[in-house]
Every structure is written in structure tokens, then in C-alpha cells.
Amino acid sequence: MGIKMESAIKIRNLSKKYSDFHLDNINIDLPKGCIMGFIGENGAGKSTTIKLILDLINRDSGSISVLGKDNKKELTSVKENIGVVMDECFFPENISAKDINLIMKNIYKTWDEQKFNSLLKNFQLPETKIIKDYSKGMKMKLSIATAMSHDSKLLIMDEATSGLDPIIRDEILDVFLEFIQNEEHSIFISSHIISDLEKICDYISFIHKGKIIFSEPKDRLLEDYGILKCSSENFKNIDKSLIKGYRKNSFGMEVLVLKNNIKGNYVIDKASIEDIMLFYVKENNK
DSSP, rough: OOOOOOOOEEEEEEEEEEESSSEEEEEEEEEETTTEEEEEOTTTTTTHHHHHTSSOOOOOOOEEEEETHHHHSSGGGGGGGGEEEOOSSSSSTTTTTTHHHHHHHHHOOOHHHHHHHHHHHTTTOOSSSSSGGOOOOHHHHHHHHTSSSOOOOOOESSTTTOOOOOHHHHHHHHHHHHHTTTTOOEEEEOOOOOHHHHHHSSEEEEEEEEEEEEEEHHHHHHEEEEEEOHHHHHHHTSOGGGGGEEEEETTTEEEEEGGGOOOOOEEEEEOOOHHHHHHHOOOOHH
């Protein structure tokens, strides 16, 4: 018998209706010890899903468990184990990192002052400068340092690397990879910077117009999809069930395909996660 993997986040048939948007019956499973990237266009439902996971808004139906606990009834019992970073910094502008340390000591029983100070050093954040004088990148690093300095087993990040320069993003990705070395730890991260996710994620979930298009191991996606180049004439001969999206250009066609079942002598390039998403979105917006 296979070992049953525990889930850090388990979402079943989750729905939420607004007048202009419907999160439609979504299912996501983040196995413990893994990083899942959550991708989709603006307005696809990423932030809504994250707010539902954190029980910040009410769902219409479905169930969510976080670290094995029902997120409606038992979320407070795992509060110490969840680190959250949203795309805005929520600290008051007139305090410093030093003050945050004192505040957090009173909020989290498991607050680790040493860890916090070493992350501040690592991220080159001045302890006594007030947050108002921090750049966007510094504020983001401070939020991440705070999220990681209590007994966090699960990090939930909404656009945590957006607006940061590539060098800072790289530093932060390294910190995430280090965090995940402990197999009790997991990360759920939404981002527009899909190349970042491709570097670090084990799983990718893609949401489009409130529906999950796929939620799969990243390596399997990279293995299954390819971009086939051919003439418009040859395009007609490709098995339609293997086509997931296409675009016309001056040289002919570029086609996103499930490459392992393609018959015939075609040129098929690798498809990145970003390619897969863009072809899907383009195909479905026609």
C-alpha cells in the first residue's frame, strides 16, 4: 500500500459567488513538505481563494482544511503555525523592526527573537529605521521575516515577490527553499512572476475565470506539454484532442499540445509554465 500523504491545505468543492464573479467548485491539495504555485490572470480568483483559506470571507459551499484542521472551527488552534504575507505591508508606518519584535512576542507564544534578528540581518533590514522610510522591497522582506519567525509550518503568500527586483526575489526564493528543507513545512504562493514559481515549486495550480484548469506536479506539466510549430496546412492534421491552445504567426502556427501522443514528424519545443498558461488563456478568451 502507498503511503498516504498528509495535506497542508485541502480544498474540496469550494464555491463563492459575487454579482460579477463566481469561484466555481474548486479543488486543491497541497501535500505537506511541498511548495505550490498558484497562477492565473488578475481577477481569476487567486486572492479570493487565499482569503477563503484564511477564513477572512465566508464561503458559499465546500470545505477547507489547513494543517489538518477545519478552517472554520479550528483555525485558531493552528494560528501559531501559519505565516501569511499579503501583497501589502500591514504594519503601522511609524514603528521599526525592533518594535515589531516586541509586539510579536506578545502575539505569538512561539515567537523566535533570534530567528527574526538573523532574518533581518540576512535581508539587510535596519532595526531602528521606521517602516515609512522602507522601500517596497524592504517592507516585503520584513513581512516575510515576520511570517517565518514563529512556529510557521505553512506559509501562505499572495504576490509576495511582486514589485521586487530580480536580485531580492532570488534571495527570497532561496529562503523559501531553505524553509522547505524541513518536511513538516509547506508553502502556498500566488504570483504573477511565473518564472520564479517554476524555479521553486513542486506543484502548480492554475485558476482561470474562477475554475481550476489544472493542479498538477510541475515536472509532469513540463513533461506533458510542448509547443509544436507547423504550417497552417499541417495544423489541420493534428489530433484536436491533443491541442490545448494555438496562435497564428507570420511563419505558420504555434500549438500547445500534449506532446507525448503526437504522431508524425513535427518540431516540438519545450513549454514553460508561463507558455502553458498564456496559450490556455488565449484559447479560452476567443
